[in-house]
Amino acid sequence: MTTTLFTTQVNLGGLMEVLSKNLYSTPTVAIRELVQNAHDSCMRRRLESQAPFEPSVHVITNQAKNTLTIEDNGAGLTRDEIVDYLATVGSGYTRFLRDQQAEEIMIGYFGLGFLSAYVVSDRLEVWTTSYQEPEKGWHFVSKGAERYSINEAPPIPIGMRVVLHLSKPFQELAEAFLVEKLLQRYCGLLPVPIYLNNNREVPVNDEPPPWRLDQSAISPIQLKKRRLEFAQRFENYFKPLCTIPVHPTEESEAKGLLWVQDTSTYGTSDNRNITVFVRNMFISSDVRELLPIWAGFVGGVIESDELTPTASREEVQKDDIYEKIQRQINEALIDGLAKIASEEINTWRSILKRHNEALLGAALCDNRLFKMVADDLKVPTSEGDLTVPAIKGRSQNKIYVSIGEEGDYEEVIFRALMTPVVSGIRYAALPFSQRYTELFGGLVVKLGTKSGNAVVFKREKISSEEQEKLQSLLAQPGQQVIPSRFQPSHLPMVLIPDRDYQLKKRIESEELDHRISTGVLSLARIYTKKIQGETAAYFYINLDSPLIQRLLVTEGEAQQQIANLLRSFTLMMGRHHDEELGTDLSEALATFSEAVLQLI
Incomplete structure (x- = not known):
């Protein structure tokens, strides 16, 4: 029997529609992708050309014409390279260079970045002159990504000029203020200087991240200031209270900066945010899972060439490297908090004041953190918020805990004795008290239970x-x-x-049939059947x-x-x-x- 092989058909128009409009979550990514292409072109020229040059990228906004222009003095393209790489989806010369080079200086890989230009523009123009043919120039024009034209043009200085004629929904990308903010965010770690409009003296990325500074040439006070300023650039909602550096380890080469947010949090607050850079380029500002689940009051920036971006370069793959960096960040955060607690007493007090409740839960997730904060954190009691040592000191080495509503009957006796009672229904108060007695001695007495009543x-x-x-x-x-x-x-x-009788009554209530899943309710009722007496x-x-x-x-x-x-x-x-x-x-x-x- 003969098998006939067919060639898969591709609906080019549909494919371009899907890729250009659905590959990226936000159209502003076009700036990141085009500047990255310009950076890689500069790196290519440095690798392949013998002639010395100073790489640079120049971004020009023009609100009158609704255009956005990205110029570079990189390698440029020949006519064949325009066809093979610029006009061919999924094909990129950068991939070839990255596979040939041990040094991670190139960013792109998938050959998809140029598609982002079509998302925000009605028409796209490119002028380019290759270092291989400095006497020739080419003009590429495309509208809608499906068709393009290439014509010979007067040569420009070696490099490429990309002009986006912005479509109406994205004409804000011609505003200098917005573009400057995007460049600082997306391209702040790039080694190639990026200039905006008429400012040819100071690049928008002239401030290196703190971990790249020569710390021997800067005072500790200045370093602290630079770290806080850097943190503020990436912390969207809160002022950074203090910073914690992340240094490379034997397990991971990642480096970066963490910070504690200067805001009050609750136990369930989750304000984690981590911005990730891979090969100097911004990938995402929401890789919060790199931080431990308990660190709801921490933000950070991490740079790693080992992480693998997805095709859209807006997320990273959660592989073994990702998990190693998770562990590295957890260690850096614990060590950093310990250092602050021992060396920066006033800052440590501010952290405890703002994040006391969140730290109660956090301490239960890590024994080192628990031992660090055990004597300083406060739990809610009938006498106000108190530390556990203060509670034990007033209760003959016991911690009385109410597991009913605040102000319940059993608290009467302790109000009369002026003995604090921990509110066990408040976030983490009971398990924190129990863990404390396990590590440092004492007795937790749960009021309203048979064992607790027997003590009282x-x-x-x-x-x-x-x-x-x-x-x-x-x-x-x-x-x-x-x-x-x-x-x-x-x-x-x-x-x-x-309390057992109250629980039984609640579980047997028909009202719960509408509020709790059948499986959970069945398990609970199996337990309450064992409760005897009325x-x-x-x-x-x-x-x-x-x-x-x-x-x-x-x-x-x-x-x-x-x-x-x-x-x-x-x-x-x-x-x-x-x-x-x-x-x-x-x-x-x-x-x-x-x-x-x-x-x-």
């Missing part, structure tokens, strides 16, 4: 008659009286919800309290009045209205008032 309340046995009397006088259905002893002795009793809350009765002692020896109507007074007082101290617990704050106030009136 020392249970006591009383006669069955006294137990029944207290139960009938103080408790309502779903509540249980537990005789105990605790401090302060002048606090007669405390109402503590059963006790919603416990009244811990303080047998050391003179009021409780008086209650037990009083009889008749006076006993009930004292009980009503104590119960109402306890509910008001809890400040809650909760039908599940049988607590009604309004009713408690009324009962309290009535009991006082009867006593007086």
